[in-house]
Amino acid sequence: MKHVLLLASAAPMALFAAFASTPALAQTATPQEQQQAVQPDAGVDEQAPVAQERATRSAQGRSPGTQATENLGDDSNAQVADEGRSPEEIVVTGYRASLGSAQAIKRNSDAILDAIVAQDIGKLPDNTAAESLARVTGVQVNRFSDEVSQVLVRGLPDVATTFNGRDIFTAELRRSQLQDFPAGALAGLEVYKSGTADLLEPGLAGLINVRSRRPFDFTEKFVLAGGIRGTYNDQNKKYDPLGNVLVSARGDTPLGEVGVLLNASYQQAHYRNAVRWADGFVTNPSAGTTIVPASVGRDFKIPAAVGVYNDSGKRWRPAVNASVQWKPAGNLELYYDFLYQGYRGDIANDWFRAPLLDNNPTLSNIVLVDGKPDQVESLTKTGGFRPEAYRSTQHGYTNTYQAAGGAKWDIGPAHLSTDLAYTRSEYGSDEWSFDTAWTAAPQVDVDFFVKGGSSFALPGFDAENPANYKWRGYYESIYRVQGKGWQWRGDLDLDTNVSLFPKLQFGARWTDREASLERGNRYAYTETLGLTLAQTPAQPLGLTQNVFRGDQGFTSWLMPTRAGVAGNAEALRQFSYDSLVKIVAANPNDQGYRDALARFATPNIQLNPQDSFFAEEQTYAFYGQTKYEFDVGSLRVDGLIGARVVNTVGKYSGISSVFFDGVRVSEPRVTKANYVDILPNVSLRFRPDDKLQVRFGFTMTRTKPEFGQLNPALRIDQNTAPITGPILPDTRFPLALQGRPVAYGSGGNPDLQPLTSKNYDASVEYYFSQTASITAAAFYRDLNGFINNFTTRTIDPVYGLIEISRPENSGKGRIKGFEVGAQTFFDFLPGLLSGFGVQANVTYLKGENRFPANLFLAATGSATPAPFVKIPGLSKWTYNTALFYEKGVISTRLSLNNRTAFLNNQFLPTSDFYDGEGTQNIERLDFSFNYTPIKQITLTFDAANILAKPFNNYRQYAQDRSYPRDIREEGRYYGIGARFRF
Structure with a gap:
């Protein structure tokens, strides 16, 4: 469909909409x-x-x-x-x-x-x-x-x-x-x-609305402003620049008042996080595992592996926004807005895994947790499967553009606005990963509970000796997603001069969206050749950087640099191709190797049609709303009554595929949607005086699934992973669904329904000065269809046991909670003390929803309604506190943010305990200082994440039983800079 941009006919900038007749209630300056x-x-x-x-x-x-x-x-x-x-x-x-x-x-x-x-x-x-x-x-x-x-x-x-x-x-x-x-x-x-x-x-x-500046925001005819800042990360010892500059001008011309604004910014950051992790798969040792001494028994459960993950990279973000405003008459304004925001990232992530249960190892020196004979404090693992590692290097980018134009026109009591906008956005990522394996299985000493995480050592292992490593494989991938769309909106606000209903609002909105994904990858598994790292083009070699704070056990191993991987991609591709030629010659009947060879035969990665999707969607929305207000004695009452009607028309397509015994069968799939949502809203506000107001509100909302979640394609691939020992039991699934899956499946779900909710809100707000207030709000959400990814198993009559991961609508749910916030400056204190101020808020949340009924039935065999379980990602308490000081030329802030523990996911219940992963309490302390020696210049210093408290996950696998999942150490950032305005 082709579209023409008409600046005078665009989606609304919304105008001065509500109750113009309401007198100002704020206190005024003396x-x-x-x-x-x-x-x-x-x-x-x-x-x-x-x-x-x-x-x-x-x-x-x-x-x-x-x-x-x-x-x-x-x-x-x-x-x-x-x-x-x-x-x-x-x-x-x-x-x-x-x-x-x-x-x-x-x-x-x-x-x-x-x-x-x-x-x-x-x-x-x-x-x-x-x-x-x-x-x-x-x-x-x-x-x-x-x-x-x-x-x-x-x-x-x-x-x-x-x-x-x-x-x-x-x-x-x-x-x-x-x-x-x-x-x-x-x-x-x-x-x-x-x-x-x-x-x-x-x-x-x-x-969430993000608001930029426009030229008519400024009273000055000309403004030049901006700032520059440098930051330092104490974890990777890197310095980075940040800055922005804004130029705005406005003035009268023969054609009316015109304003022009241009704002540009640049932001850069190096980062490196250090993670010690334990596998989320917690299980008993298999019958082939040797336990020394045998008197310890075999009833304990441990993570299947431990490891290290270093997340590092450099990212930078350029951004530009521009705005032009033109008032040819006092009651007419035309405008044009432009936005560009970009992201660039060069990444080098290091990952290491030491298996603890694969290939029948020996577990010795086992120390059980006091009072918990089924849980292990520490152990030594010898034999079994060798460790493995990789260095994944990536380059990612985002480009987002939005151009819009519109008009606002006041005609007596009518206020008209229109706005048309076009948005285009793309994200891409290229990855080059170099995989290694140890030449033998070294001894691994593990302590599962060290400062909130699992720590381990490889005694006697020489990490700097290249002879201890071999080349395991090489992986490449490309990932491309994009979206584009038009949106138009027109609004009419009408001042009625009717005291009971002083304002009416009407409007319409139209959108046309497209979204798509393309990707491809190739992998050369080369461990069977036994090549050393020195024999590959990935050079030079060096130990991975240790950025852990304090002694954390085994943290570094031999790897090529980022330049040695991403910078040698073409040489590694050719080397992988030559290696696969040798492997295919030795294994001529192995279809997997033959397919890998074909994928590496071309310089560029082939896109995989089975991994793509395309979506197009239009919406047509109409709304009507009225403002009402009246007085009951000295009590002022006002509010809104309205409704929004939205018609969604969509088409979503993808390609399903099944791969078994070297043969892939593909089938294009297309689904369509056409539905109408009616979303009413009612609000009521009481204002007994100019300081106190009480609000009540009811709304209905709906949230559409993401386009990728609606992809109708399902991909099923035969499980060809090598068997490294007996199949370990998986506590996520019942006894009838244990064993080695014949195939794994994943994809979207075209049957997903929008998440709907009835929302009830109430608040009390007391404003006792221009910067001082205390507010409280309570809320309740009656929701249905919360979307989560679920992993399930099923017995297919043709293929057997298949494990599938896909999004599903949960059943009924509910969220309730309250918020309290307050802020004030202590102006009543004498002298310098009057510059102090505080701000604080706290939020309490409780939320739960039912599992999808069909998945609960399949997993448990019970036809009873699925139980209510906690909603992932929801912390019970969140609070923020900030202490300010602002007097004369000095302005400072010390702020603390805290979020209590929350769940990361929910597995389908197979017993009466919670089975899943969660995150421990998160706390963050930041400080900033501003000094303004002259009115035009402000010097700044700030420090972020001062406490540097690690991020902790845990894996609960039984009642009152959990292991640390991972512990992530993040960087402190220090910044110094200056802002100016002329």
Whole structure:
């Protein structure tokens, strides 16, 4: 389908939508404070009251959709001029101003939300949008590779993302990777926990809007601002640069007022994490395993292996956004916005595995845990299967573009807006992995409980001797996903002049999305040749870097450098091809080797059609909403009543395949979808006075499965892995499904249904100054169809035992909890003490859902309803505390983030205990310091992850029985820099 971009006909920037007749409720700055704010040398604490007042007035009376797409401060020029003040001399900066602005947004919104506002140009509280969100009430995050990799709102990952109110996505996903938004490009973030009809359909967890700056945000005619910063990682001893620069200009022309803004940022980070891990497969030793002394018995369970994983790399993110605004008349604005954000990553990950149970080893020196005769404290393993390792080198990239244009037009009581946007995003990854094996099985001394993880040593093993290693194989892969789409939105907000229903809102939205995936790989298994590492092109060799803190046992082994693998990819491909020629000559009837040889016969990796999918989807949405308000004595009552109707039409295609006995049979599969969602919303707010407000809300939401989850293809491959001993029992499955699977299957699930939820919210908010408040909220989610990946086994009448992993809809579920937050500056204290301030919030969550009924029946044989189990990824408690000091030219913050233990997954229950993996309590302490010697320059110092507490996983396998799964040590980061604004 072809489309034409018409700037005057685009998806809405949402306008000044709600209740214009509502009087401002915020407190105002005193004349003395106003006078102080215009002094050229006024400190940030003196400027803050006026800045907060401007933000409060600008946020007042806006609907969530407007607030998400319209930046604060647009009308502040006129407001400030009315008070006889010079707008150019008011600088919105400092913690007071950012907290005050965020509080104003929360206070005046019709939706229940929390916000973060950049304290200055280029300065959110953290390096990326995702990191800053970890400090918001009700938000939890998962971290990997020294950065936030996933954001959860009230324990759930199903979050819609928008950029200036428009849908934005990364590659084939329905949401954006928020860590790709550098702080230097952003003005603020809003986390919507309850939706309204004029908002883009939020996910079950809500909606996160990322807000950038636009030229009409600034009162000055010209602004040049930005910053530069350097960081140091104490774990890998690397230095990295970060920076941003913003140029904005606005002025009157014969054609009307015009504003132009350009903002560019760059962010770079080296990282290296160190992980000690134990296998998640916990089982009894087989009958062939020798136990010394035999008196210990054989009833204990241990992890099947232990190992080390070093996650390292360099990533850098360039970003550019631009905006043009034009007001040919006082009631008409046209605009154009552009965004580019990129990601580049060079990765070198090292992995080592020492088997403990494979190939009938001898286990000796066994020390059982006190009071737990079925659990082992430490042991020695000799014989059995040899260890193995790899170095995986990768290069990854993301390119995301969004271009949009639109118009806003006020005609008397009618406010019209329209916005059209096009988004294109791609992600690609190329991998080159060099695999090694030990020439013999050394002794392994293991202690399963050392400072939260498993530690082991290989006594007598010379890690630097190349003769102790052999080449095990070489792997290459390519991975390409992309998405593109158009979106249009038009809105009408009508001021009715009817006191009971002062505003009506109507709108329509259309989207056209495409998403696709292509990938391919090839592997040369060469261990049978017995080649030494020195005989391969992967040179030079060296010990892997040890970045563990303290003595952790065996941590380093011999490997090629990253350049020796990724930099020698062509030579390794040819060497692998030549090696496979020899192996095929010795094994002419082995189809697996012959297929591998064919894949390495070409310079480029062939894409595998069986691993691809393609999706196209259109949505047609319409909404209507009314604002109501009335007084009951001195009690003001207002709220929204509305509904959004969304029709989704989709087509999803892939190729299913079955591979057995060297023959692959493939079949294209296509599924279609066409369904309608009706999403009502009702809210009610009581305001007894200008400080207190009580809210109630009801909404219905639905979250669509990811495009990859809807892939109708299922791939089944025969299990051709070598047998290294007796088949160990797997406690995840019942007795009837034990044994060695004949085949493994994986794929999407075209029968997945959207996750639906009925959401109930209530909050009490008390604002006792411009930067001081205490708020509390309670919520309940009645949900159905939560999507998780499940691994199941089934007996196929043709092939036998097959193990399949695919996403499934769970049954009914529920989440409930509450949030409490407070913030204040101690202005009532004398002198320097008045610069102190605190902010704190705590969130309690409890959530559970049923397993899919069909899988529960297959696993247990019971027709009773599946039990309620905990929802993975949900921490019971999350809290944030921050201590501020801001006075004159100094501004500091010390903040602590804590998240209690949570589950990572749930296996299907086979008994009355929890069988799965979880993560222990996570705690993080950060510090920042700002010094402003002159108004235009701020010098900064910050330290992140000061405590450097390790990340701990555990594997529970029986009632009150668990082993450490892995323990990950992450880096501390120190930064020093400067920000400027002229």
